[in-house]
Amino acid sequence: MAPLQKLQQLSGPHCVLLAVHYATESNITSLRALTALRDAELPLELTLSILLTYLPEELDPASYLEYLHELATGSRSPGKDPAAALDTASVEELSISRAKKRRKALELLPVAHSLYAAEEELDVFSHFLIHRAHRIDAQTGLLDLVPQLIVPFLGHSEYLRTWFISTALPILRLSYEYYPQSATGSLDEFAQLKGKRAIDYQLSNVRHASGEDIHHVARDLKGVVAPWMCGATERKRRKLSSEGRRASIAQDQAYEPDDWDCLFQWILHTSKEHLQLATTAIREWDGPEDMDLGGHEEGRDYVDDEQQRRLEMRYAQTALACLYLVDKDDITTLQTAHSLLERICDLLNYEPPPDIDVGVESLLSYDLQEPLMNDPHPSILQEHRLLEPDNVVTNPTEASIQILRLILFSACALSSLNQPVSIRELAKISLREDRSEQISLLQKVLHKLTSSKRDNEHWTIARHKLLWLWNWGANTNYGTKHHAHGILGMLENSTIETEILTALVESSHYSLAVQIYIKPTSGEIPLSLDKVERIVLTSAMHHYDNASNGNRTRGGMKRAAEIITAFAPHFSQSPRFQRTQALLSATHAMSFYSLILQHGVPFQPVNIRVSSSPLSLIKKLLSQNKGSYTKLDDLISIGQNLVISMPATIMDDEAPAPLDASAIERKKAAAERRVIGMAIDAALEEDDFETAYSYVVNRLRPSSPSPTPSISSQRFSFGSMDTDEQEDDAEDVAWKAALRAGRHDSSPSSSWSHSAARPDLRRLEQRMELLSQALLLAPPNRLEEVLSVWQQCEAETTALLAAETAAEERFNDAADRKLPGTFINETMTVQPRREVGRGAVEEAPMGLFDVARGAAAALTKSAFPLRGTAQAASDTTSQDNNMSSSRASMDFSDSGSMSHEDRVRKRDMVASAATGALASGTGALASGLGWMLGAKPVQDQERD
Numbered sequence: 001m002a003p004l005q006k007l008q009q010l011s012g013p014h015c016v017l018l019a020v021h022y023a024t025e026s027n028i029t030s031l032r033a034l035t036a037l038r039d040a041e042l043p044l045e046l047t048l049s050i051l052l053t054y055l056p057e058e059l060d061p062a063s064y065l066e067y068l069h070e071l072a073t074g075s076r077s078p079g080k081d082p083a084a085a086l087d088t089a090s091v092e093e094l095s096i097s098r099a100k101k102r103r104k105a106l107e108l109l110p111v112a113h114s115l116y117a118a119e120e121e122l123d124v125f126s127h128f129l130i131h132r133a134h135r136i137d138a139q140t141g142l143l144d145l146v147p148q149l150i151v152p153f154l155g156h157s158e159y160l161r162t163w164f165i166s167t168a169l170p171i172l173r174l175s176y177e178y179y180p181q182s183a184t185g186s187l188d189e190f191a192q193l194k195g196k197r198a199i200d201y202q203l204s205n206v207r208h209a210s211g212e213d214i215h216h217v218a219r220d221l222k223g224v225v226a227p228w229m230c231g232a233t234e235r236k237r238r239k240l241s242s243e244g245r246r247a248s249i250a251q252d253q254a255y256e257p258d259d260w261d262c263l264f265q266w267i268l269h270t271s272k273e274h275l276q277l278a279t280t281a282i283r284e285w286d287g288p289e290d291m292d293l294g295g296h297e298e299g300r301d302y303v304d305d306e307q308q309r310r311l312e313m314r315y316a317q318t319a320l321a322c323l324y325l326v327d328k329d330d331i332t333t334l335q336t337a338h339s340l341l342e343r344i345c346d347l348l349n350y351e352p353p354p355d356i357d358v359g360v361e362s363l364l365s366y367d368l369q370e371p372l373m374n375d376p377h378p379s380i381l382q383e384h385r386l387l388e389p390d391n392v393v394t395n396p397t398e399a400s401i402q403i404l405r406l407i408l409f410s411a412c413a414l415s416s417l418n419q420p421v422s423i424r425e426l427a428k429i430s431l432r433e434d435r436s437e438q439i440s441l442l443q444k445v446l447h448k449l450t451s452s453k454r455d456n457e458h459w460t461i462a463r464h465k466l467l468w469l470w471n472w473g474a475n476t477n478y479g480t481k482h483h484a485h486g487i488l489g490m491l492e493n494s495t496i497e498t499e500i501l502t503a504l505v506e507s508s509h510y511s512l513a514v515q516i517y518i519k520p521t522s523g524e525i526p527l528s529l530d531k532v533e534r535i536v537l538t539s540a541m542h543h544y545d546n547a548s549n550g551n552r553t554r555g556g557m558k559r560a561a562e563i564i565t566a567f568a569p570h571f572s573q574s575p576r577f578q579r580t581q582a583l584l585s586a587t588h589a590m591s592f593y594s595l596i597l598q599h600g601v602p603f604q605p606v607n608i609r610v611s612s613s614p615l616s617l618i619k620k621l622l623s624q625n626k627g628s629y630t631k632l633d634d635l636i637s638i639g640q641n642l643v644i645s646m647p648a649t650i651m652d653d654e655a656p657a658p659l660d661a662s663a664i665e666r667k668k669a670a671a672e673r674r675v676i677g678m679a680i681d682a683a684l685e686e687d688d689f690e691t692a693y694s695y696v697v698n699r700l701r702p703s704s705p706s707p708t709p710s711i712s713s714q715r716f717s718f719g720s721m722d723t724d725e726q727e728d729d730a731e732d733v734a735w736k737a738a739l740r741a742g743r744h745d746s747s748p749s750s751s752w753s754h755s756a757a758r759p760d761l762r763r764l765e766q767r768m769e770l771l772s773q774a775l776l777l778a779p780p781n782r783l784e785e786v787l788s789v790w791q792q793c794e795a796e797t798t799a800l801l802a803a804e805t806a807a808e809e810r811f812n813d814a815a816d817r818k819l820p821g822t823f824i825n826e827t828m829t830v831q832p833r834r835e836v837g838r839g840a841v842e843e844a845p846m847g848l849f850d851v852a853r854g855a856a857a858a859l860t861k862s863a864f865p866l867r868g869t870a871q872a873a874s875d876t877t878s879q880d881n882n883m884s885s886s887r888a889s890m891d892f893s894d895s896g897s898m899s900h901e902d903r904v905r906k907r908d909m910v911a912s913a914a915t916g917a918l919a920s921g922t923g924a925l926a927s928g929l930g931w932m933l934g935a936k937p938v939q940d941q942e943r944d
Contacts (some may be wrong), residue, residue: 033079222285637673775790
């Protein structure tokens with residue numbers, strides 16, 4: 001029987017089994033003839049299902065393209081010789097029941113792939129092609145066979161074209177063209193990707209790219225991501241259809257951004273870690289319209305005009321947002337950010353920014369009429385908010401572009417000032433509007449400049465940059481809370497200038513500071529001279545207070561002295577400068593002495609400043625430096641400078657009034673007396689009575705010859721003094737020092753000349769002289785205290801003189817009772833002692849006559865003056881007559897001491913001064929102690 005006849009006799013199940021047989025054997029010719037001749041039993045969907053299930057996937061699609069074309073168009077043809085192609089032997093022996101049973105046992109795949117089963121727009125042939133493509137990749141991994149299968153039929157349906165461009169083409173390029181060495185997923189897996197996962201997958205190969213590979217990101221965006229975006233609508237529809245079947249689940253799902261949003265978020269997130277990659281992507285990819293579809297689009301636009309404009313603005317917003325996420329502050333990052341800003345301006349057709357290394361004179365200026373936002377808050381810079389449509393800082397407008405330019409160039413300016421700050425941090429500083437934060441940034445910049453070696457030119461440029469950072473080149477103000485527009489806009493202009501001047505002084509650029517802030521060549525003075533003066537002195541005092549040594553040639557003192565020396569000519573009339581110079585002089589002079597404060601802490605200059613009584617330090621200095629009291633002039637100079645400087649108040653807010661010459665002299669005189677008093681105390685502590693005596697007699701003379709100077713004449717103003725100093729001044733250091741020296745009772749020094757017969761009497765003479773001066777200097781209410789000591793010394797002197805007179809009389813009586821020979825012998829044994837005491841030079845008498853003559857001379861020098869003195873003092877009290885008579889023995893003093901008559905006269909003078917002072921005192925003293933000492937009332941003195 002002929003093959004065609006046999007074919008006609010086969011039942012439907014037999015025809016299906018025969019078609020499966022031909023498909024399994026890849027016998028396309030026989031299959032083509034069978035399906036054409038028995039098309040009723042083998043309709044299109046069944047035929048496609050058999051092909052899908054049994055036709056080997058590795059078979060070259062070219063071998064069955066013609067057959068598929070016939071199936072797609074419905075023009076089936078059995079071929080040129082169908083009889084030769086048909087062979088029914090494999091099924092003709094089967095019974096109908098057996099054939100039916102086998103037919104039912106066949107497991108044919110559905111024509112529609114499960115991923116696209118809900119696509120109502122797809123026809124059965126398109127479903128077959130898509131499913132066949134998935135099968136080829138799943139069964140063989142030969143994804144490169146898919147284009148041979150699909151491309152010839154792209155015109156069959158738009159869905160098929162879109163599917164191929166958005167699904168097959170991206171994975172084909174990733175697997176075979178772009179990254180053949182990398183393992184990629186299957187077509188099934190790729191087709192199921194959506195949103196962020198899909199973008200991460202498609203760009204995973206460039207996420208960590210470097211060098212030349214970094215440029216692949218633009219290629220991948222054009223050739224992989226952009227084509228994939230063409231299927232966004234179909235993917236969204238499939239998603240909605242799927243969610244329609246699971247409405248309850250879909251309601252619980254959170255909002256997911258669309259595919260384009262996911263791409264923009266990927267670029268934004270990548271910029272945080274890899275700004276260069278994001279910048280390269282934006283610079284080399286023109287955005288949503290830049291798609292490489294392999295020519296398969298054939299003029300079709302997969303993004304309409306309205307969507308295109310919207311996507312372009314979102315793309316530009318993404319680029320702006322990338323700059324606000326820049327956390328790095330190195331110069332390379334700033335250069336990359338600058339190139340990105342150039343790209344943004346190009347995309348939006350705005351004027352590009354100037355070069356990144358532009359000079360300060362060419363920096364941009366703030367020229368917005370209104371602020372970008374009325375109530376800024378740093379939260380607007382959070383990453384998840386940067387791409388919000390209503391975000392004013394990233395919304396691509398001319399104002400937002402200008403603000404970003406200014407922030408970028410602010411970062412560049414700070415980087416050039418050795419204080420790099422990232423663009424993101426600067427934007428936050430600008431939005432936070434925190435004054436303390438801004439002044440901290442300014443101080444950090446100036447600290448870096450001060451630490452580095454910069455010349456005047458660099459400092460001048462740095463000042464201009466800081467002022468630009470303050471106002472961004474604008475001269476207008478836009479709010480009461482702000483002082484300027486720039487990064488440092490919360491600060492006052494005077495604050496900026498103050499910090500700059502302080503830094504100039506700290507970095508020793510004194511000439512530049514004078515040129516800008518004291519004698520500017522052009523323009524007005526940035527700061528008032530009072531502020532300049534205060535800033536300079538504050539800086540000097542800062543170094544002074546931190547100095548560890550008072551020597552002006554070392555450390556902090558050296559810096560302080562340099563500052564004062566540099567600016568003093570410009571503030572020659574400034575009281576503060578004069579006081580500071582005095583303080584530095586005093587501190588320097590004190591550095592040559594050893595001085596330890598309590599707890600073993602070495603003296604430091606700041607101790608002068610914190611001391612409420614700086615002169616008390618001189619007292620400690622005298623106690624810790626043996627013999628330092630002998631350097632009186634040096635100590636007086638230190639004390640006068642300390643008093644004039646008034647260290648504790650030198651930087652008080654209230655400006656001090658200039659001191660006139662007379663006030664300064666009064667302060668110096670008062671300080672001199674206080675220091676002399678301290679030196680006298682120190683000398684007495686070291687038992688150097690002679691030096692103390694000399695200081696009192698020669699340096700503490702009364703200011704007027706009156707024996708009772710007024711209390712007011714002993715008062716001096718010390719400016720700001722504590723209570724103790726005021727009390728000391730009121731009581732007058734001079735008379736107290738004289739009193740303390742007069743009280744000092746110690747043995748005369750062994751350095752007295754051997755010719756001094758009675759140093760003890762000489763010492764009492766000196767003490768009484770000191771007490772007499774204390775009487776002249778002391779106020780009336782303190783005379784009793786002085787006189788009590790004076791009386792003690794008088795009593796000691798009287799006792800010594802009485803003892804000396806008694807010894808003299810005993811000697812004379814013994815000489816009168818002896819025979820001439822015996823007298824001579826005794827004279828020769830006793831005389832050397834007496835002659836030495838009298839300052840005589842003969843060693844022994846030569847005979848009786850000579851001995852008698854010597855005795856007569858001795859009597860002449862002793863007895864007769866005694867009587868003369870007694871006669872001259874006859875008008876005094878009986879007690880005074882006896883004391884005056886007994887003073888004849890004062891002739892035993894050294895050759896430098898006063899004569900007996902002088903001693904009596906001085907004693908009478910002291911008594912007269914004492915009684916006069918008492919008489920001029922209170923009534924109680926005049927009628928009491930004054931009467932006891934023989935004081936006459938004032939009217940009696942005047943009458944006498």
